[in-house]
Amino acid sequence: MMAARASLLARLTASIEAKQALLSDQDRIATFEAVAEAVVAAYKAGGRLYIAGNGGSAADAQHLAAEFVSKLARDRASLPAEALTVDSSILTAIGNDYGFDKVFSRQVEGKMTAKDIFLGITTSGNSRNILEAVRSCRKLGVRTIIFSGHHGGLVAKDADYCLLAPSNVTSTIQEIHIIFAHALCECVENAMFPLQST
Template identity: 40%
Template sequence: MTVTGTTDATAAAADGDGDGDHCGRLLTALRRFREDNADTARRWGTRLAAGLGAGGRLLAAGNGGSAAQAQHLTAELVGRYREDRAPFSALALHTDTSSCTAIVNDYGPDELFARQVRAHARPGDVLILLSTSGASTNLLRAAEAGHAAAAEVWALTGPAPNPLAEAGDESLCVAAGRAATVQELHLVAVHLMCDAFDAALAAAPGGTTP
């Protein structure tokens, strides 16, 4: 497991900057993100290009605002980020309402994502799990299912240490003391990944053809 980012104590200190205003906190956290996390996000995008270009799939999951971030990422890969290119296989696991409600009804909320991972994940796939707290049981269960399926598990979380960061093969932990700021920087990470993804495809032999 590889964890990049800083600790809860560092995040709490950063959260006090900027005269207590939202933009000030975001700017402080963004500076730290650029130093500590941006390279990891770009590296993940490059690796996704290789894996999905070889026929792998991205599975993504999160709760609440993190679900929106997961869906944003998969939409950029199935659609496009900036320039037109081939589509790639990427699924946000909260979007199939019939499956989600059936799973929660029959197996309980902790199995919401894990059962879908067991259904869809294969060796060579990537499972990315997004959480501001890093403590959501349904995501921790999904990480276990991802490992069992021999998929690579990446955790995109708030400050380390947290259980989800420990459960990932690799983790990117954002140092920010408030969930809103963490989510905003997760979106920055998503866009850095997409930018690196497209750049890697363009540089590969054959251009953007998977």
């Protein structure tokens, strides 16, 4: 099973290299800080977090929404967050009536206000339905965050914030996105529910 060993070692090496690249990239770290501040500001203004993605990124959207609504690491009040990927009736109705490109933008138009914040997860940055959602957010005055990879794709120029995983490999990009997601939730938890000093 040398092929299995080689595959595992290659994936581990790619993951480590991407994380090391991120550690030394001050611009990306500064973008992450700005993203965390934007999400905290939205919550403090009474807004909600809406998250969307396709395929594995849809699962990541649900994962992150769960961390905000339940908890990440410690007990605290619930934070309102919703993945726009979970209602099969809405998804199939919009897909059937307007096309798959509109499955998130129609939800943005029906659910979001300027107090809210949108997070789109797209490894390529070229997912048409994420791009359409960001454009709908812009019309509504909703702040937008994108987690992407490569060079950010088409959506990078339209989003308020674009956090890029330093990789061109989908699986490695997805690993970095989970790091972004967990770190974001931790930052928001700490800002919204500061630990009481004793």
